[in-house]
Amino acid sequence: ETGVTQTPRHLVMGMTNKKSLKCEQHLGHNAMYWYKQSAKKPLELMFVYSLEERVENNSVPSRFSPECPNSSHLFLHLHTLQPEDSALYLCASSQGASRGQGADGYTFGSGTRLTVV
Amino acid sequence: AQSVAQPEDQVNVAEGNPLTVKCTYSVSGNPYLFWYVQYPNRGLQFLLKYITGDNLVKGSYGFEAEFNKSQTSFHLKKPSALVSDSALYFCAVRDGFSGGYNKLIFGAGTRLAVHP
Numbered sequence: 001e002t003g004v005t006q007t008p009r010h011l012v013m014g015m016t017n018k019k020s021l022k023c024e025q026h027l028g029h030n031a032m033y034w035y036k037q038s039a040k041k042p043l044e045l046m047f048v049y050s051l052e053e054r055v056e057n058n059s060v061p062s063r064f065s066p067e068c069p070n071s072s073h074l075f076l077h078l079h080t081l082q083p084e085d086s087a088l089y090l091c092a093s094s095q096g097a098s099r100g101q102g103a104d105g106y107t108f109g110s111g112t113r114l115t116v117v
Numbered sequence: 118a119q120s121v122a123q124p125e126d127q128v129n130v131a132e133g134n135p136l137t138v139k140c141t142y143s144v145s146g147n148p149y150l151f152w153y154v155q156y157p158n159r160g161l162q163f164l165l166k167y168i169t170g171d172n173l174v175k176g177s178y179g180f181e182a183e184f185n186k187s188q189t190s191f192h193l194k195k196p197s198a199l200v201s202d203s204a205l206y207f208c209a210v211r212d213g214f215s216g217g218y219n220k221l222i223f224g225a226g227t228r229l230a231v232h233p
């Protein structure tokens with residue numbers, strides 16, 4: 001275990017469903033990230049939260065809605081997804097919210113494998 | 118803008134042979150460089166990093182990487198490959214502090230296949 005826990009590990013959902021992905025870290029990190037990893041494509045950064053504020057939103061469709069209620073938890077709410085949204089969704093955290101930090105890189109969870117049917 | 122390139126989609130090597138996975142970077146200022154490994158249906162795991170100091174960095178599972186400033190490279194190496202090293206490898210460079218957080222730029226990944 002890396003210290004970043006993602007649940008569920010696998011999720012199958014219909015296009016009309018609403019579901020949520022959860023990420024939890026107890027590493028004392030102050031920045032959290034959502035990435036999408038599709039087959040044969042580079043990692044796509046979706047959202048970044050720094051000190052619980054969203055600081056980056058990389059043109060992600062509104063059917064993906066992030067939430068960061070505190071520095072230890074990050075959610076990705078999903079609704080009316082499309083089959084092309086099927087992918088591995090990775091959460092990461094880091095000490096990254098101030099200029100002097102960043103030497104330790106990111107810690108990743110094991111991901112949620114999402115299949116949209 | 119900062120960037121990182123992994124020029125090979127796949128590297129094939131026989132078990133017991135040395136392996137190299139290539140990474141080049143473009144960054145203004147002093148680079149922070151990282152290597153991560155990803156096994157199937159898992160997240161990325163940290164292998165090693167270069168921040169400052171000795172150009173040869175040693176990491177987990179017997180891997181090492183050599184920082185070469187003149188060639189702007191940070192190639193990952195291992196003297197003797199194992200079948201269990203077969204995985205996807207990502208190089209990353211810190212893009213500095215922008216937008217309120219320390220940003221890492223990841224390469225596209227290189228798939229390493231070690232054959233018995």
